[in-house]
Amino acid sequence: MSLIQNLPALQVVLPLFAAPLCLFLRHPRLAWLFALAVGGAVFAIAVSLTMTVGEVGAFSYEMGGWAAPWGIEYVIDPLDTLILCLVSGIGLLVLLYAGPSVEAEIPRGLIPQFYVLYLLCLTGLLGMVATGDVFNLFVFLEISSLSTYALVALGRDPRAQTAAYRYLILGSLGATFYVIGIGLLYMMTGTLNMEDLARLIPEVADTRTVSVAIAFLAVGLSLKLALFPLHKWLPAAYTYAPSVVTAFVAATATKVAVYVMVRIFFTVLGPIDAFQTLPAAVHETQVVSFLAILAMLSGSAVAIFQPNLKRLFAYSSVAQIGYMMLGISMVSVTGMTAGLVHMVNHAMIKGTIFMALGALILRLGWPRLERLDGVGYRMPVTFAAFVIGALSLIGVPGTSGFISKLYLVKAALEDQHWIMAAAVVLSSFLAIIYVWKILEVAYMRSPPADAAPVREAPLIMLAPLWILALANLYFGLDTTYTIGLSESAAEFILNYTPGEGPGFEHPLLTGHGAAESGGTH
Amino acid sequence: MRMHSVLRTSTKLLMPPIMLFGLYVQFHGDYGPGGGFQAGVIFAVAFILFALIFGPDRARAVAPSWVTTPLCAAGVLLYAGVGLVTMALGGEYLNYNVLAADPHDGQHLGILLVELGVGLTVWAVMVSIFLAFVERGRVETTAPDPESGDAPRD
Numbered sequence: 001m002s003l004i005q006n007l008p009a010l011q012v013v014l015p016l017f018a019a020p021l022c023l024f025l026r027h028p029r030l031a032w033l034f035a036l037a038v039g040g041a042v043f044a045i046a047v048s049l050t051m052t053v054g055e056v057g058a059f060s061y062e063m064g065g066w067a068a069p070w071g072i073e074y075v076i077d078p079l080d081t082l083i084l085c086l087v088s089g090i091g092l093l094v095l096l097y098a099g100p101s102v103e104a105e106i107p108r109g110l111i112p113q114f115y116v117l118y119l120l121c122l123t124g125l126l127g128m129v130a131t132g133d134v135f136n137l138f139v140f141l142e143i144s145s146l147s148t149y150a151l152v153a154l155g156r157d158p159r160a161q162t163a164a165y166r167y168l169i170l171g172s173l174g175a176t177f178y179v180i181g182i183g184l185l186y187m188m189t190g191t192l193n194m195e196d197l198a199r200l201i202p203e204v205a206d207t208r209t210v211s212v213a214i215a216f217l218a219v220g221l222s223l224k225l226a227l228f229p230l231h232k233w234l235p236a237a238y239t240y241a242p243s244v245v246t247a248f249v250a251a252t253a254t255k256v257a258v259y260v261m262v263r264i265f266f267t268v269l270g271p272i273d274a275f276q277t278l279p280a281a282v283h284e285t286q287v288v289s290f291l292a293i294l295a296m297l298s299g300s301a302v303a304i305f306q307p308n309l310k311r312l313f314a315y316s317s318v319a320q321i322g323y324m325m326l327g328i329s330m331v332s333v334t335g336m337t338a339g340l341v342h343m344v345n346h347a348m349i350k351g352t353i354f355m356a357l358g359a360l361i362l363r364l365g366w367p368r369l370e371r372l373d374g375v376g377y378r379m380p381v382t383f384a385a386f387v388i389g390a391l392s393l394i395g396v397p398g399t400s401g402f403i404s405k406l407y408l409v410k411a412a413l414e415d416q417h418w419i420m421a422a423a424v425v426l427s428s429f430l431a432i433i434y435v436w437k438i439l440e441v442a443y444m445r446s447p448p449a450d451a452a453p454v455r456e457a458p459l460i461m462l463a464p465l466w467i468l469a470l471a472n473l474y475f476g477l478d479t480t481y482t483i484g485l486s487e488s489a490a491e492f493i494l495n496y497t498p499g500e501g502p503g504f505e506h507p508l509l510t511g512h513g514a515a516e517s518g519g520t521h
Numbered sequence: 522m523r524m525h526s527v528l529r530t531s532t533k534l535l536m537p538p539i540m541l542f543g544l545y546v547q548f549h550g551d552y553g554p555g556g557g558f559q560a561g562v563i564f565a566v567a568f569i570l571f572a573l574i575f576g577p578d579r580a581r582a583v584a585p586s587w588v589t590t591p592l593c594a595a596g597v598l599l600y601a602g603v604g605l606v607t608m609a610l611g612g613e614y615l616n617y618n619v620l621a622a623d624p625h626d627g628q629h630l631g632i633l634l635v636e637l638g639v640g641l642t643v644w645a646v647m648v649s650i651f652l653a654f655v656e657r658g659r660v661e662t663t664a665p666d667p668e669s670g671d672a673p674r675d
Contacts, residue, residue, distance in 0.1 A: 009604075009614035017601040020594030065616035116594075 004052070008061040008074040011045045011084065012127040012140075014038060019119035028111035032099045035115040039092040042122065046088040050081040050485075058492075060132060068132075069196040075132035079340075079489040083129045083259045086344050087252045090351055091122045093464040094248040100458045101358050105242045106154055114154060118248070121147040125256045134182045134268065135192045137260065141178065141224070144256070145171045148249055152241040163236035170223055170233040177220025184213035185268075197268045198498035205272040214274045217264055225257035227288075227325055228295030231318045238314035243358025246310060250317055251351040255343045258324050262336075266493045276331055289329035293423045295322030300430035304437070309360075309367040312434060313353055316393065319427055320346045323408060326420060330411050336490035338407035341482050345392070345400040345475065352389030352468040356382055359457035359465065369438065374447030376439075381456050383442060385469035390435045392472040395428050400475040403482065525574075532574045539567040547640050551629060557636035561643025569651050577655045584652070589645045596642025603634045 003010075018038040025031040053059070058077035062068060076084075095118070106114050124144025131137050149171065153164035186192055188209050189200040204210055219230070226234040234254075238246050265275040278287050299319030306312035324346070327339025359382045360367050360375065376383045392399035405424055412421035456462065475482050547560030572580035604615040612619035617631025 006608050006614065009608070013601060013604060013614060017598065017605065020597045023594045024591065062613055063615060065613045065618060 004048075005061070007045050007049055007052070008059075008076050008130055009063065011042065011049065011088075012074075012123060012130055014045065015042055015119045015123040015126065019116050019123060022112050022115040022119060025112055028103060028108060029099070031112040031115045032095075032102070035098075035119055036092075036095050038119060039088070039095040039122070042126070043085075043088040043092045046081070046084040046126075049076055050085055052076075053078060053081045069191055069193045072136050073132040073193055073195075074130050075194070076130060078485070078492045079259070079262070080129050082340065082344070082485045082489050083256065084126060085485075086347055087122070087125050087129065087256060090251045090347055091125075091248065093351065093468060094244060094251070094355070097247070097355055097358070097461050097464040098244045099460055101244050101362055101461060102242070104362050105156055105244070110154065114151070117147040117151050117154075118244075120144075121151065121248070121253075125252055128256055128260060132194050133192050134185070134194060134197065134264070135179075138175065138179050138182065141175055141260070144253065145175060145224075148245075148253060151245040151249070152237050154245070155240040155242050157240045159236070160240035163233075163240045167233040167237040170230075174220045174223030174230075177216045177223065179220075181213045181215075181217035181220060184209050184216065188213075194263070194268050195498045198271050198496070201269060202271050210272075214269065214278070217269075218278060221257060221261045221264065222291075225254050225261060225325075226318060226321055228291050228298060228318060228322060231295070231299075231321070234318060235311055235314040238317065238354075239308060239311040243354065243361050247351055247354035247358060250314075250354050251347040254317070254321055255324075255347055258321070258328070258339075258343055261325075262328060262340075262493060267496045267498075270493075270496050271498065275329075286329050288325055289417075289420060292322040292324075292326035292329055293420065295319060296326065296423055296427040297430070300427045300434070304430065304434045306434075307369045309357055309369065309372075309438065310354075312438075313350065313357070316431065316434070317346075317350060319431075320350070320393075322427075323404065323424065326424070327404075327408050327411060330415060330417065330420070331494070332411055332415060333487070333490050333494055334407060334411035334414055336494055337483065337486045338404060338411050340486040340489055341407060341479075342404035344482050344486065345404045345472075348468050348471050348475065349389050349392045349401055352385060352465065352472060353393065355461070355465040355468065356386035356389060359461050360386075362457055362461070363454045369441055372438070372441050373445040374442065374451075376442035378447050378451065378454050379456055381462060382465070385462075385465045387439065388469040388472055390438070392476065394431045394435055398473065398476050400472045400482070402476055403479055407483070528574055532570055536567050536571060539570070540564060543567065547636065548633070550636050551632055557639025557641075558643050560636075561640040562647060564640070564644045565647030565651070568648050572651065572655060577652055580648075581652060581656075584648050586649070586652075589649045589652075592641050592645035593649060594642075596638040596640070596645065599638030599641065600635050603631060603638070607631070 015038055018034070022031045022035060025034055053076055058075060060068065060076070061074040063072040063074065066072070098118070102111055102114055121144050124140045124142070124147065127140030128137050128144065131140060149164050149168045152167055153161050155163070182192065185197060185201070188204040188207060189197055191197055191200060201210070223230045238250055241249065269275070275288075276286070296319045299315050299317070299322060303312045303315035303319065306315060320342070324339045324342050327335045327337075327342060329335070330338075357367050360372075360379065363379060364371065364375070376387075388399070392401035395401040395405040405428060408424050409421045412418075412424065457465075543560050543564035543566075546555035546563055547557060550556035550560065568580055568584055571583070603617075603620075607616050607619050608614055610619040615631070615635070617628045618624035620627035620630045
């Protein structure tokens with residue numbers, strides 16, 4: 001097999017192999033440079049996979065050479081490439097930014113371990129996207145979650161440990177619910193392959209087992225993606241985690257969980273319309289849109305009253321997840337496009353904002369609102385990037401946030417969901433309030449007279465910060481890539497039909513051409 | 522524990538069979554129930570039992586952190602490395618068929634190496650976690666522990 005054919009495996013295996021190697025690089029800077037090189041290679045693989053899918057369409061890869069429904073299959077389709085590029089791109093930028101920030105916030109002896117965990121988390125996130133097997137997805141879910149718990153616990157504040165512990169309990173609960181769900185599906189169909197499941201599920205759709213499985217999957221994944229009211233782990237985890245971890249996790253982890261939700265409900269359970277028939281909450285409005293609206297409004301409203309900027313934007317993330325789920329819950333091509341494009345745009349927005357906050361923390365310490373008087377004049381370059389991110393968060397025209405909200409409102413109006421459109425606008429107004437509070441402190445007040453002059457963050461941190469900030473502006477003006485990729489992904493996922501089943505019998509049953517498999521793992 | 526000769530003696534009697542059984546589960550995993558994960562846990566149980574009875578210091582002497590920590594990584598590297606080798610030899614990731622001239626031998630060799638990797642990592646992680654918990658209080662309370670330090674001779 002050529003290198004190109006092996007790319008789906010390498011996408012996941014490269015960071016997996018590199019992670020333990022970091023442990024042997026005792027010097028912090030060496031570990032960082034190594035992780036950075038790996039991050040670059042992973043992003044390059046994601047880009048070349050995107051180009052391949054653009055040319056030849058979705059394709060699959062058989063792990064270990066075992067044929068698809070029996071072996072583990074990796075499937076790369078338009079939706080996957082969108083998320084792979086997003087995760088690996090953000091992963092690379094955050095790694096570039098990580099060097100000085102990690103040296104300042106993590107004890108020196110633990111820095112190689114930090115990069116081990118970071119690369120493992122990246123492995124898990126990429127694996128969840130690349131795989132075509134629901135149990136393999138669970139394994140990667142656990143790889144990414146376990147490393148994230150440890151990363152959160154590395155925060156300097158002692159409360160990081162309680163935050164990580166709460167995240168551990170709720171995250172494990174979510175993962176357990178997910179595995180119970182797929183266990184029940186396996187019980188009814190005897191397969192774990194996504195395409196095979198989609199093929200077999202209509203026959204057993206009306207059984208109670210499948211209904212229970214759907215319930216477990218919906219609750220478990222909602223916990224993982226922090227859908228209101230299952231978001232309680234998120235604010236503390238984002239607040240007390242090291243800045244680098246917050247930037248990375250906020251921009252990628254919940255996005256991948258949203259992706260898994262879409263993947264499970266629209267491809268695996270797509271043929272039986274499981275998502276559309278989740279118990280309705282109010283009249284014909286789906287329960288997910290109802291919760292999404294509550295998330296948008298409550299998240300934004302709570303954010304207004306937070307004095308700690310990291311916590312403020314953590315609550316804002318809860319609201320933003322609401323936007324994504326709202327778009328997805330409309331189950332139209334425009335709605336799904338809006339949800340997916342907001343995943344990408346919000347990753348850029350929150351990446352920018354949390355990176356800027358990390359730079360503030362590096363120079364000024366804990367980012368509480370009352371300590372930021374005149375910070376716009378004290379660190380102008382950093383704060384200008386922050387302002388771009390914040391404007392994009394509100395959805396000012398010319399930023400990428402505007403594009404997502406435009407599509408959301410457009411999708412809502414297309415289907416005459418007036419309340420949804422109103423909720424998007426109202427939540428954006430609330431966002432204006434909390435962003436204005438910060439800008440007022442930063443620009444309208446003068447710095448305290450006794451304030452020591454501060455330097456800007458180092459260039460290596462400013463560069464990725466500004467790349468993301470400018471990306472916010474660029475993708476606000478040119479939507480060829482974001483909307484284009486999201487639209488093709490949305491069309492693909494909504495019109496998903498499983499292919500024909502395998503044309504041959506199980507190789508072990510017919511006894512030709514296969515060696516026996518080994519012991520259990 | 523110095524006085525409990527029953528516990529000490531029975532531990533010494535039990536340890537070799539536990540370890541032997543761990544190795545059996547490891548290498549017989551190709552043919553019967555078992556495999557690297559279970560073997561790693563069983564092998565670690567011997568160390569944990571030893572640490573419970575004879576104290577963490579003597580356990581650390583056998584499994585110092587400069588052994589356990591790199592082994593945590595080495596097992597993963599062995600597993601993933603086998604996959605990379607099969608890729609380099611022209612197969613899919615973890616397609617053991619290409620590891621030897623005969624696909625049958627290749628499968629045997631591949632699963633053996635991969636399970637060895639699993640076993641190493643699981644053993645190292647189990648021992649590390651247990652000793653980390655046990656040693657946790659000792660670093661903070663520096664009061665000398667009469668049991669630690671000079672190990673009993675027999």
